[in-house]
Amino acid sequence: MTAPGRRVFLLGSTGSIGTSALDVVRDFTRARAAHGTVGPRPPRFDVVGLAAARNGASLAAQAREFGAQAVAVVDGDAALDLPSGVRVFRGEEAACAMLDACARRGDLVVAAMVGAAGIRPVLTAIAIGCDVALANKEALVAAGAVVMPAAAAAGVRIIPVDSEHNALFQCLKASTSMDEVRKVVLTASGGPFRTRTRDEMARATVDDALAHPTWRMGAKVTIDSASLMNKALELIEAHWLFGLGADRIDAIIHPQSVVHGFVEYLDGSVLAQLSPPDMRTPIQQAMCDPMRCDGPSRKLDFASLRSLDFEPVDQGRFPAIALAHRVIATGGTAGSVFNAANEVAVRAFLDGRIGFLDIAEVVRATLDAVPATPIPADARGLDTVFAADHAARIRAQSLVDDGARLDLTARI
Secondary structure, three states, X not given: OOOOOEEEEEEOOOOHHHHHHHHHHHHHHHHHHOXXXXXXXXXXXXXXXXXXXXXXXXXXXXXXXXOOOEEEEXXXXXXXXXXXXXXXXXXXXXXXXXHHHHOOOOOEEEEOOOOHHHHHHHHHHHHHOOEEEEOOOHHHHOOHHHHHHHHHHHOOXXXXXXXXXXXXXXXXXXXXXXXXXEEEEEEEOOHHHOOOOHHHHHOOOHHHHHOOOOOOOOHHHHHHHHHOHHHHHHHHHHHHHHOOOHHHEEEEEOOOOOEEEEEEEOOOOEEEEEOOOOOHHHHHHHHHOOOOOOOOOOOOOHHHOOOOOOEOOOOOOOOHHHHHHHHHHHOOOHHHHHHHHHHHHXXXXXXXXXXXXXXXXXXXXXXXXXXXXXXXXXXXXHHHHHHHHHHHHHHHHHHHHHOOOOOOOOOO
């Protein structure tokens, strides 16, 4: 079996997901050249466009290596040493402009831009008719009510890249209907504070929170992992991806990060997806689906596995999971408010303006203060999402500026 070549646009190419995706493409290029007779020949991916926020030097180097035809950069002053003929798009809407000008139906867009800034490019890709390998949680957390109907109407696929959602995506292929599923469970490593007391977490420094024991990620995602806000975001994302209510989506601590997700069926059967903690595995799966072939990611050594441990989430120390279930049950713009407040709170923690436990409190207080409203199923939907995002950022920032230190467990 040999898959035809596919044109790829990589949004967020200089981040951890982007560089891992390019590592997959690089390995496939080598493997195709050296391919023997065992196993399917890896597919060919032609990197047409790359987008980044500001890292012009890395973006240009990637464009030269992979022969990109276009690049997009948010920073209008970023220096770009590019071969002649490469189209350059700059500014806040650069990624959308690049897709509008260069993409075509059937292309694959790997959406790895961080934050709410990644929502419009995802919708642009859908409008053109591109499948989306989605690593941008915010596109669904804040705007799932807009994104998922748009994808269905356009007849394009949203394939999750996050390791947990990709695990569920693979396990759910055994289903003929979501009605057969009792619940899905996402695993969480527990981060650097899995065994810390609440008092120790209250005194945690930025360096403490960035010391993740398993994954190597950017600062924002690493802090989210330490607070389990990343898992909360993923629960909301799973709600939109798989159409499940809060009562059928849960999380569990699994420090080894080998099992990435479970699907429990009505008959009591449970399917799980296992792989080493290497993001290249779910990235490759999302890019190649439904094809499977050898790739650059680490392989599981069963002989070295001594135990697989699981434990419930302590919601007194990690209130983010309860907040996620609240957001799913509330619906409307609650996801946009949740995401925006968390972005403000994480930035404030990284800047030393609030304590670690205050992150969840800022999010909770913002959800209390900014009422959720329905998201229209028409052109006004995205405006509603961004209005809620704006209101939530103002409220969250005021909480940070007030320097409030409120007790989390008493209020959630």
